[in-house]
Each structure stands twice: as structure tokens, then as C-alpha cells.
Amino acid sequence: MANIIMFCILAVVILGSAVMCVTTKRIMRAATFLLFVLFGIAGIYFLLDYTFLGAAQISVYAGGITMLYIFAIQLVSKRTLQGLVERLKGSRVVVGALATLAGLVTVVAVLLKNQFINAALGTSDTEVPMEQIGKALVGSGKYEYVLPFEFISLFLLACIVGGIMMARKEEEK
Amino acid sequence: MFDFSIVTSFVDNLLRQTLGLGDFWTILIECVLVGLGILVGYALLAIVLIFMERKVCAYFQCRIGPMRVGPWGIFQVFADVLKMLIKEIFAIDKADLLLYYVAPFLVIIASVGTFSFLPWNKGMSVLDFNVGIFMITAISSIGVVGIFMAGWGSNNKYSVVSAMRGAVQMISYEMSLGLCLICAVILTGTMQMSGIVDAQTGPWKWLIFQSPTAIIAFLVFLVSGNAEANRGPFDLAEAESELTAGYHTEYSGMGFGFYYLAEYLNLFVISGLASAVFLGGWAPVNIGLDAFDHVMNLIPGIFWFLGKSFLVVWILMWVRWTFPRLRIDQILKLEWKYLMPLMLLVLILTTAWVALV
Numbered sequence: 001m002a003n004i005i006m007f008c009i010l011a012v013v014i015l016g017s018a019v020m021c022v023t024t025k026r027i028m029r030a031a032t033f034l035l036f037v038l039f040g041i042a043g044i045y046f047l048l049d050y051t052f053l054g055a056a057q058i059s060v061y062a063g064g065i066t067m068l069y070i071f072a073i074q075l076v077s078k079r080t081l082q083g084l085v086e087r088l089k090g091s092r093v094v095v096g097a098l099a100t101l102a103g104l105v106t107v108v109a110v111l112l113k114n115q116f117i118n119a120a121l122g123t124s125d126t127e128v129p130m131e132q133i134g135k136a137l138v139g140s141g142k143y144e145y146v147l148p149f150e151f152i153s154l155f156l157l158a159c160i161v162g163g164i165m166m167a168r169k170e171e172e173k
Numbered sequence: 174m175f176d177f178s179i180v181t182s183f184v185d186n187l188l189r190q191t192l193g194l195g196d197f198w199t200i201l202i203e204c205v206l207v208g209l210g211i212l213v214g215y216a217l218l219a220i221v222l223i224f225m226e227r228k229v230c231a232y233f234q235c236r237i238g239p240m241r242v243g244p245w246g247i248f249q250v251f252a253d254v255l256k257m258l259i260k261e262i263f264a265i266d267k268a269d270l271l272l273y274y275v276a277p278f279l280v281i282i283a284s285v286g287t288f289s290f291l292p293w294n295k296g297m298s299v300l301d302f303n304v305g306i307f308m309i310t311a312i313s314s315i316g317v318v319g320i321f322m323a324g325w326g327s328n329n330k331y332s333v334v335s336a337m338r339g340a341v342q343m344i345s346y347e348m349s350l351g352l353c354l355i356c357a358v359i360l361t362g363t364m365q366m367s368g369i370v371d372a373q374t375g376p377w378k379w380l381i382f383q384s385p386t387a388i389i390a391f392l393v394f395l396v397s398g399n400a401e402a403n404r405g406p407f408d409l410a411e412a413e414s415e416l417t418a419g420y421h422t423e424y425s426g427m428g429f430g431f432y433y434l435a436e437y438l439n440l441f442v443i444s445g446l447a448s449a450v451f452l453g454g455w456a457p458v459n460i461g462l463d464a465f466d467h468v469m470n471l472i473p474g475i476f477w478f479l480g481k482s483f484l485v486v487w488i489l490m491w492v493r494w495t496f497p498r499l500r501i502d503q504i505l506k507l508e509w510k511y512l513m514p515l516m517l518l519v520l521i522l523t524t525a526w527v528a529l530v
Contacts, residue, residue, distance in 0.1 A: 055304045
């Protein structure tokens with residue numbers, strides 16, 4: 001029962017903030033509501049006992065991505081992003097509704113076909129130990145992910161170097 | 174050694190068996206009790222820390238500090254709180270009021286969140302996830318958002334400049350803070366707070382005695398923790414000579430009170446983490462002599478933890494009232510050009526130490 005109550009609270013927070021995020025006209029408010037959506041999702045991970053994923057969600061999305069958005073907002077002029085309003089045309093609403101429906105059908109079909117729900121109900125609520133996660137991240141055996149891990153770290157390094165190269169001002173010679 | 178789980182299991186038994194409550198109600202009542210405990214501890218520590226800061230600051234400046242309210246001025250903090258509570262709350266003109274009101278709560282949530290991870294005693298840690306250390310760094314990053322929103326919601330250019338500085342400084346120093354904690358995780362082999370303290374119980378088992386690299390990590394942790402709490406020589410976010418009072422200029426009453434509380438409690442959280450991770454937390458001083466160790470073990474762990482934490486708090490206050498304030502470029506240079514490369518090197522040395530010794 002406690003799980004269901006917590007899930008309902010989180011769902012209300014996530015859905016309410018998500019709607020507010022796209023309907024508000026002020027860009028900083030949109031960023032704030034986005035932050036609340038991300039917190040809500042982290043809460044759902046904690047509800048599922050995925051504490052590592054929850055912590056990663058808070059630190060990467062709340063601490064990293066949202067701060068990045070806020071800094072980006074600060075770097076452009078105050079007037080360009082204020083009061084942006086988009087008028088929706090009828091055809092775009094239809095296309096959007098169709099895309100949503102297609103997404104829903106895909107998710108439901110995958111869920112029903114693969115029996116994820118039954119498998120999830122079968123396992124008990126236990127935290128995955130940190131040691132197992134760590135070994136899976138940098139191990140090279142079966143179901144271990146050292147290649148993606150190294151690839152992503154190399155990719156991020158390239159991004160950082162590229163960012164510095166773009167931001168750096170050449171001295172006048 | 175005193176084990177606090179006697180008390181917790183007594184309460185649990187009382188609710189479950191004596192009163193015959195179900196799982197749901199038991200856990201709900203226990204959660205409420207624990208939450209109340211955390212908030213009371215938070216408030217009490219804030220009172221102690223604010224009074225301590227005033228007195229320590231006074232003695233370092235050859236003054237005697239507050240003396241009028243109560244004997245030796247011990248009721249000064251209560252008078253301050255009363256004054257803060259009866260201040261007029263005002264709304265800022267042409268500002269984003271939602272952000273203005275939400276920001277103090279984000280800061281205080283980050284502060285209480287990290288506070289509840291501290292291991293007080295054996296069997297007395299509130300949140301004890303197996304990703305504990307990682308979770309602490311994650312939650313502390315919420316505070317950055319709160320500070321930034323406060324600056325933006327104040328509709329005041331000094332506040333925005335201050336919030337920018339505060340956010341840049343905190344994001345930068347989180348880097349070396351995290352690297353210090355990773356060194357500790359490598360040496361103890363766990364991320365769980367209780368596990369880290371357990372690994373340090375016994376004669377000469379505190380982390381700073383276990384490896385020379387841990388000493389460097391401890392010192393860097395103190396520096397970057399000080400910067401993370403926006404204090405000491407790094408308090409340029411509220412450089413009063415140039416930015417009036419920084420990002421909380423426009424707050425009055427408890428809005429300002431929350432920032433004030435969070436600042437002191439962040440100081441305590443940093444000190445508590447330093448003492449838990451590097452100085453053994455509630456682990457008593459053991460030197461290998463049976464008689465001495467036995468006497469030390471009789472002292473409950475919470476006194477050891479508070480004693481060590483307040484020692485670190487005192488050192489950080491000493492630093493704050495001794496060193497002059499740094500400029501923003503000096504702060505960032507210190508982090509990115511000296512501390513972070515140093516910590517990367519220390520990280521490699523620590524792994525080598527663990528692999529070889």
C-alpha cells in the first residue's frame with residue numbers, strides 16, 4: 001500500500017510539473033519544472049530500489065543537465081527567451097496525437113509480449129549491491145560493459161576538448 | 174561498544190508486538206519519528222554552530238563576542254531567531270516570485286538531505302544506502318540550483334552576479350570533493366557510510382593512518398569542502414564589500430534564515446563527512462593497548478563522532494577568520510590548475526597503494 005501511495009504522489013508531481021514545464025511562458029520557470037520532473041523520476045527509481053540509478057539521475061540530470069540549461073539561458077540575452085509562445089496548427093496536433101498513439105501501442109505491445117510485468121513481480125525488492133554494478137560496468141566478460149564504458153568516456157573527452165577549442169580565444173599576433 | 178540499534182529495535186518491537194500495528198503503520202510512525210529527530214538535531218546543531226561561530230570569531234579577533242543576552246551571551250542566538258521571525262516578509266517587484274519562494278527550500282532540502290546521511294553511532298545512521306557516498310554528492314548538487322534560482326528570482330543584478338559566482342565555485346569544487354571521496358572508497362572498499370566507518374574501527378585503522386595518500390585526500394577535502402559550503406576564504410558569493418550580501422540580499426525573515434541555517438549546517442555536514450570518512454566517524458581512539466582501548470570503547474560512539482566533527486568545524490572556523498578572501502579567478506585557478514590535477518594524481522597513487530600494499 002505504501003508503494004502505491006508513494007507512486008501516486010510521484011506520478012502527480014511528475015505529470016503536473018511536466019504540463020507546467022511546457023505551458024509556462026517564462027524560460028527559468030520551465031527549467032525549474034523540468035528539474036521537478038527529473039526529481040520525480042529519481043523518486044520512482046528509489047521506489048523500485050534502484051538506488052544507484054536514482055543517485056545517478058539526481059547527480060547527472062538535476063545537478064548537471066539542469067545547471068547546464070540554466071547557464072545556457074544566462075548566456076543569451078534576457079529578452080530573446082522571454083514570453084515565447086507557439087501557436088499549434090490543426091495538422092500538427094493530429095500528427096502529434098498519432099505519434100503519441102504509436103508510442104503507446106509500441107510500449108504496450110513490448111510490455112505484453114515480453115512479460116516484463118510478470119518477471120518484475122516475480123523478483124523480490126532487493127537493492128543490487130554496488131560491487132556487482134561496478135564489476136558489470138568495467139568487466140569484460142559476458143553481460144559486462146567495459147567497451148561502451150570506454151567508448152563513452154573517450155567520446156566525452158573529445159567533447160570537452162572540442163568545447164575548450166571553441167571557447168578559447170586565439171591571442172592576437 | 175554502545176550500539177544504538179538496541180533503541181531502534183525496542184521502538185520497532187513496541188510498535189509491532191506490544192501495540193500490534195501492521196507493517197504500514199509501523200513504518201509510517203517510525204519514519205515520522207526519525208524525520209522529527211533529524212529536524213530537531215538539525216535545529217539544535219544550528220544553534221550551537223551559530224553561537225560557536227560568533228564566539229570563535231570574536232576570540233580570533235581579540236574580542237569577547239556577545240555577552241549581554243544571558244550568562245556569557247548564550248541566549249544570543251535565540252534573540253537573533255526571534256528577531257528574524259518577526260521581520261516583515263516582502264515580495265520583490267517585477268521578479269519571478271515562484272522561483273523566489275522555491276529557492277530557499279531547495280537549499281534547505283539539499284542541506285537536510287546530506288545531513289541525514291551522517292553516521293552518528295553504531296546502528297544509528299538514518300539513510301544508509303549502499304551507494305551512500307555517491308548519493309551525498311548527488312544531493313548536495315541540488316543546493317547549487319537553489320542558489321542560482323535565488324539570484325535569478327531576486328531581480329537584482331548583484332544577486333545574479335553572486336549566484337553565478339556561487340554556482341561556478343560549487344560546481345568546480347564538487348570535482349575535487351568527489352575525487353577525495355573516491356580515494357576513500359578505494360581504500361575502504363565500500364560506498365556505504367556504515368561500511369566505511371566499520372572499515373576504520375580498530376587500532377590505527379583510521380583512514381588517515383592507513384595510507385599516506387589518504388592524508389593528502391583529507392587536506393584537499395577540507396579545502397574543497399570549505400569552498401563547497403561557500404565559507405572561509407572562499408565566501409565570495411557574499412562578498413559584502415562588492416555585492417551587498419550576495420544571492421540572499423533580497424530575502425527577509427525566514428527566507429534569509431534558511432540560507433543562514435543551510436550555511437552553518439553545510440559546514441557541519443562537511444566536517445561530519447570528513448570525520449566519518451577520514452577520521453573514523455564513531456570509531457574510538459584505539460592504539461593497540463588492551464586496557465586503554467577498552468576504556469575508550471566505553472565512551473559511546475556519538476560522542477566520538479561529535480567530538481571529531483566539532484574539531485574539524487573549529488579548524489574550518491579558524492581558517493575562515495584567519496585567511497583573507499580570494500578573488501574569483503584565484504579560486505577557479507586553485508581548483509582547476511592545482512587541486513583537481515593533484516587529486517587525479519592522488520587517485521592513481523591510491524589505486525597503486527591498494528594494489529601493491
